[in-house]
Amino acid sequence: MDAQTIIARRVAKELRPGNLVNLGIGIPTLVANYVPAELKVFFQSENGLIGTGPIPEQGMTHPLLTDAGGKPISALPGAAIFDSAMSFGLIRGGHVDITVLGGLQVDAAGHLANWMIPGKMVPGMGGAMDLVSGAKRVIVAMQHAAKGKSKIVARCNLPLTSARAVDLVVTDLAVIAFPGGNATLLETAPGLTVAEVLAVTDAELTIPDAVPEMIL
Amino acid sequence: MKAVSAEEAVAMIPNNARVMVGGFMGVGTPERLLDELVRQNKSGLVLISNDAATPGKGVGKLFEGSHVSSMIGTHIGLNPKAQQQMLGKQITVDLIPQGTFVERIRAGGCGLGGVLTPTGVGTLVEEGKQKIEVNGKPYLLETALRADFALVHAFLADYAGNLSYALTARNFNPVMAMAADTVIVTAEHIVPVGVIAPDHVITPGPLVDYLVANG
Numbered sequence: 001m002d003a004q005t006i007i008a009r010r011v012a013k014e015l016r017p018g019n020l021v022n023l024g025i026g027i028p029t030l031v032a033n034y035v036p037a038e039l040k041v042f043f044q045s046e047n048g049l050i051g052t053g054p055i056p057e058q059g060m061t062h063p064l065l066t067d068a069g070g071k072p073i074s075a076l077p078g079a080a081i082f083d084s085a086m087s088f089g090l091i092r093g094g095h096v097d098i099t100v101l102g103g104l105q106v107d108a109a110g111h112l113a114n115w116m117i118p119g120k121m122v123p124g125m126g127g128a129m130d131l132v133s134g135a136k137r138v139i140v141a142m143q144h145a146a147k148g149k150s151k152i153v154a155r156c157n158l159p160l161t162s163a164r165a166v167d168l169v170v171t172d173l174a175v176i177a178f179p180g181g182n183a184t185l186l187e188t189a190p191g192l193t194v195a196e197v198l199a200v201t202d203a204e205l206t207i208p209d210a211v212p213e214m215i216l
Numbered sequence: 217m218k219a220v221s222a223e224e225a226v227a228m229i230p231n232n233a234r235v236m237v238g239g240f241m242g243v244g245t246p247e248r249l250l251d252e253l254v255r256q257n258k259s260g261l262v263l264i265s266n267d268a269a270t271p272g273k274g275v276g277k278l279f280e281g282s283h284v285s286s287m288i289g290t291h292i293g294l295n296p297k298a299q300q301q302m303l304g305k306q307i308t309v310d311l312i313p314q315g316t317f318v319e320r321i322r323a324g325g326c327g328l329g330g331v332l333t334p335t336g337v338g339t340l341v342e343e344g345k346q347k348i349e350v351n352g353k354p355y356l357l358e359t360a361l362r363a364d365f366a367l368v369h370a371f372l373a374d375y376a377g378n379l380s381y382a383l384t385a386r387n388f389n390p391v392m393a394m395a396a397d398t399v400i401v402t403a404e405h406i407v408p409v410g411v412i413a414p415d416h417v418i419t420p421g422p423l424v425d426y427l428v429a430n431g
Contacts (some may be wrong), residue, residue, distance in 0.1 A: 123293025
């Protein structure tokens with residue numbers, strides 16, 4: 001299983017029946033592929049839709065129905081459309097149960113940096129800051145390391161997305177939570193030992209007595 | 217509400233005007249007005265738009281040449297030309313959180329001085345802003361945002377200027393239609409009064425100053 005699939009499958013296990021969920025672009029988008037239909041999860045697209053469905057077949061797209069990246073999507077039965085003020089009211093107002101975002105860094109206290117690399121990449125924060133401020137539960141879905149460098153760091157040196165700590169980080173190697181503000185290793189990827197995860201993690205992790213492998 | 221051609225509508229917009237444009241990644245954007253802004257070679261525009269779309273699409277068209285002096289938005293990552301103009305200091309770009317962006321415009325359209333939002337507290341976004349505690353929780357004071365012109369794209373417009381929108385093309389359009397001195401609208405279909413049931417009107421006709429004729 002490749003890294004992205006491990007992450008997407010593991011995040012999908014966090015979704016509960018009836019949840020209203022916002023998926024960011026990149027790896028988070030893949031999560032929808034692993035959510036069983038009987039779970040009846042509602043996906044929100046920040047550009048004004050609850051009830052996003054899969055990419056339509058060729059010839060079945062509509063130019064006025066797109067995701068937050070401007071790509072064609074479908075709307076499921078029961079979908080609802082609203083303007084951007086309502087969309088961000090839902091986000092900031094605590095009506096979104098789970099937001100899944102990509103990340104550049106997460107630090108030992110659970111702070112997320114995911115919107116700019118000063119001097120290099122300044123695309124803008126889009127909806128990320130509102131999502132992290134307002135969603136009931138914030139899950140970061142990202143690779144454990146980039147270019148050989150751990151993305152789980154002692155302290156973020158990139159600009160923060162929010163002062164609020166995230167709830168869970170799911171990487172291709174580990175699941176990490178932040179009880180009491182301390183990064184804690186909850187699970188390792190199948191076939192990995194705790195020591196192997198610690199060897200490629202910059203932040204200090206609290207290790208509970210039992211650290212099971214992810215069930216995917 | 218007055219019916220005009222796209223050419224007449226854009227001729228009303230002077231250089232250096234503050235212009236709000238509806239749309240999200242070019243979806244729900246009044247494309248004909250943007251084509252006309254380029255054709256009439258407007259310059260120095262202060263663009264207020266969620267994103268810079270992509271080159272050649274939506275407000276992205278304004279970055280093909282030199283039409284914009286500054287932009288207030290939330291994300292320009294998918295338009296390399298807008299990024300180049302920003303990094304080359306040809307334009308200044310004020311990037312703000314999307315929820316804050318839309319609430320500032322909503323405030324501007326609703327007679328509010330601004331809004332208090334928790335978004336951005338403890339980040340670069342709070343720099344230079346007043347922080348206000350309400351019931352022990354910190355918020356940023358984000359001031360109202362208005363424009364000289366709002367360029368809005370609807371799905372249906374009736375002869376009285378009532379508007380309805382389609383699918384994800386609604387986005388910022390109804391909010392911006394409240395927040396500018398002059399509101400100019402294009403619509404996919406212009407229909408007789410009554411086709412849009414009163415319950416289905418999203419933007420009431422009196423908000424619309426000019427409706428651009430189709431055809």
